[in-house]
Amino acid sequence: MTDHSETLPLPGTVGRTDLLGPLRAAADPTAPFFSQATLARRLKKILPEVPNLRPLRIAVLGNGTLDLFAEVLRLWLVLEGFRPEIYLGAYGAFRQEILDSQSALYEFRPDTVWLFATGRDVCFPEVVFGADASVCEAAITTAASEWRNWWRRLRTERPIPIIQNNFESPAVRVFGHYDAVVPWSRTNLIHRLNLVLSEAVRGDNVALFDLAHDASTFGLSRWHEERHWHQSKQPFAPDAFGLVAFHAARFLGAMKGTARKCVVLDLDNTLWGGVIGDDGLEGILLGNGPEGEAFVAFQDYLLSLRARGILLAICSKNDTAIAREAFLKHPAMRVQLQDIAVFCANWENKVDNLRQIAATLNIGLDTLVFVDDNPIERELVRSALPEVAVPEMPSDPAEYVEVLAAGRFFEALSFSPVDVARTRLYRENAQREAARAATTDITNFLRDLDMEADNGPADAFHLPRMAQLLARTNQFHPTTTRHSEAELAALAADSRGWVRWFSLRDRFGDHGLVSVVVLQSEGNALAIDSWVMSCRVFSRGLEELVFLEMVRAARKLEVTRLIGRYRPTSKNRPVADLFQRMGFTLDGVEEEGTRWILDLSSPIPDLSPFIRWRSPGLPT
Amino acid sequence: MLDVRRSLLERVQRVFHEALDDDSLEITKDTRQADLQEWDSLFQITLILAIEKEFGVRFGAKDASQLVSVHAILDLLETKNVQP
Numbered sequence: 088m089t090d091h092s093e094t095l096p097l098p099g100t101v102g103r104t105d106l107l108g109p110l111r112a113a114a115d116p117t118a119p120f121f122s123q124a125t126l127a128r129r130l131k132k133i134l135p136e137v138p139n140l141r142p143l144r145i146a147v148l149g150n151g152t153l154d155l156f157a158e159v160l161r162l163w164l165v166l167e168g169f170r171p172e173i174y175l176g177a178y179g180a181f182r183q184e185i186l187d188s189q190s191a192l193y194e195f196r197p198d199t200v201w202l203f204a205t206g207r208d209v210c211f212p213e214v215v216f217g218a219d220a221s222v223c224e225a226a227i228t229t230a231a232s233e234w235r236n237w238w239r240r241l242r243t244e245r246p247i248p249i250i251q252n253n254f255e256s257p258a259v260r261v262f263g264h265y266d267a268v269v270p271w272s273r274t275n276l277i278h279r280l281n282l283v284l285s286e287a288v289r290g291d292n293v294a295l296f297d298l299a300h301d302a303s304t305f306g307l308s309r310w311h312e313e314r315h316w317h318q319s320k321q322p323f324a325p326d327a328f329g330l331v332a333f334h335a336a337r338f339l340g341a342m343k344g345t346a347r348k349c350v351v352l353d354l355d356n357t358l359w360g361g362v363i364g365d366d367g368l369e370g371i372l373l374g375n376g377p378e379g380e381a382f383v384a385f386q387d388y389l390l391s392l393r394a395r396g397i398l399l400a401i402c403s404k405n406d407t408a409i410a411r412e413a414f415l416k417h418p419a420m421r422v423q424l425q426d427i428a429v430f431c432a433n434w435e436n437k438v439d440n441l442r443q444i445a446a447t448l449n450i451g452l453d454t455l456v457f458v459d460d461n462p463i464e465r466e467l468v469r470s471a472l473p474e475v476a477v478p479e480m481p482s483d484p485a486e487y488v489e490v491l492a493a494g495r496f497f498e499a500l501s502f503s504p505v506d507v508a509r510t511r512l513y514r515e516n517a518q519r520e521a522a523r524a525a526t527t528d529i530t531n532f533l534r535d536l537d538m539e540a541d542n543g544p545a546d547a548f549h550l551p552r553m554a555q556l557l558a559r560t561n562q563f564h565p566t567t568t569r570h571s572e573a574e575l576a577a578l579a580a581d582s583r584g585w586v587r588w589f590s591l592r593d594r595f596g597d598h599g600l601v602s603v604v605v606l607q608s609e610g611n612a613l614a615i616d617s618w619v620m621s622c623r624v625f626s627r628g629l630e631e632l633v634f635l636e637m638v639r640a641a642r643k644l645e646v647t648r649l650i651g652r653y654r655p656t657s658k659n660r661p662v663a664d665l666f667q668r669m670g671f672t673l674d675g676v677e678e679e680g681t682r683w684i685l686d687l688s689s690p691i692p693d694l695s696p697f698i699r700w701r702s703p704g705l706p707t
Numbered sequence: 708m709l710d711v712r713r714s715l716l717e718r719v720q721r722v723f724h725e726a727l728d729d730d731s732l733e734i735t736k737d738t739r740q741a742d743l744q745e746w747d748s749l750f751q752i753t754l755i756l757a758i759e760k761e762f763g764v765r766f767g768a769k770d771a772s773q774l775v776s777v778h779a780i781l782d783l784l785e786t787k788n789v790q791p
Contacts, residue, residue, distance in 0.1 A: 120753070121725075121753070121756055124753045125725055125728055129728050154749050314765075314767070317768055318771050321752070325756055
């Protein structure tokens, strides 16, 4: 299996020098505005020389003076690996700009729009003190509809991802605690508006930015300091800009596919107190007592990560049998062996072990988060593997959860049953790899896997998982598209095109939905707009099988040619020769990459003898 | 120049240098907004917040609008009885 750990240039690095290193080390989301502004200025000076950043064109639309926030946002976006172009729009005129199709906003051609609303942009004029419940409901519905109208208007002009803020709680309580009791208080109107908004965004496929949570985290009374608005029209306290910008950067990173996927954990003093090799099973602190309880709480948090689809791995300097004993025998142990995707307990150095873990799971080093209580281990990994995120752990285990959660390494934009099953899927894959290692003949291995594939159209049931696969896949993705569910549904509705999911199972288990193809009509040909496949099922013949189905679909649509496009990124080099392997010929070079053509009038060989179809091929 | 005012000036100079990330800028007791290219209305906001943080003071809206020269900053800091 290809080792992808060495091939990815870290954003910002020239050779092994991370030009952003000093800024990264100095940057702290909770630092006051003044520090953020200083770092932002420092960044501006070096930014032209920083390589390997992903371009991002983002329009941030809101009321107030957003220029200073934009400076801080740029800093955190760059640290996340973006080269941002930020459009702010004319002061106080974002509504006009959305409505006017000739406005500078659309001329800017953003690839993302952030409706940077705050509580100041929401009022409920019809709701007087003591108002009827129905008046309250109507006011909330009206307020939510206003934002929905902006999304739809934006979408008609430019179908791109939209980020919408929800609204922070008011700091001032006119009645005191009574505000929380009555439906007509601004406090409760805002809370219920946020709930309505969270449903509305799901319906319209808009990403919700939880500004309300950031305001609470920062502290409502500090957030709402009125003088910042009166003096210079800051949307909220400038000292909160770092926190919001950092969260936004992580959020956008997740939207573009760079959220982390796996936590690699040390054992001694990370999952329990003490050293099991010295203290023995009875001597480690886990369960009773303040420290023991802190470690249990940390394990519970890790379990919740695993339940939502984040992989857990162990990387510990310990005797394997002694380490496993804790999981098998300690009564207070919450994390179990079946929760662990890869268990690495030996006396090798952790840098090699981390590389091995990434290779075993076939994920990049840049999807790992390494958690270790030992500052020396942390520093070693940071310098040897700068792609791995290594949060600075506090000395008090009671703070472990808070610190790991605050790192926002695992921002999510969706959740599906596959997430729940992910650890099981990876463990099954490990069994497959063990079987492969035991087989000397690859042909026998593939035949013995007893593989069965299935495919189907983009129906409501499969759409979420299809969009999720497009959003998360970086390696097998020649065009790196990130279509949302709504966009996929629209593409599927085009009768001249073809959108399909593919699943695969073998004798070890069911991989589930592992491939998506989007073909779009282009003249008298069909262009492969998107072709993704999960890294779990590389090199088993599924690519060839999917390709044959594409050819059948194209012939059925009476199309004579297939067009493939390869847009190289730092991550999709594995598919640089994909079209060539499938028999396409290079047709030309375009701005973003290469174009390949396949003439469908000649016969296409069946290159996939080891996978059979569950249902007989294509219906319509 | 009084010792108090001189040591206040030194701290104000440091604030400018850090905020603009440039130790080479010449900031004197006579420097005005018009003298410094980087001192635009946006930097004004950063400057006010930085001065507040450095000296532990709060400026009201009226005060903030008057801080358009180093001289004005020093005057205002003195009225707030800032410890040098």
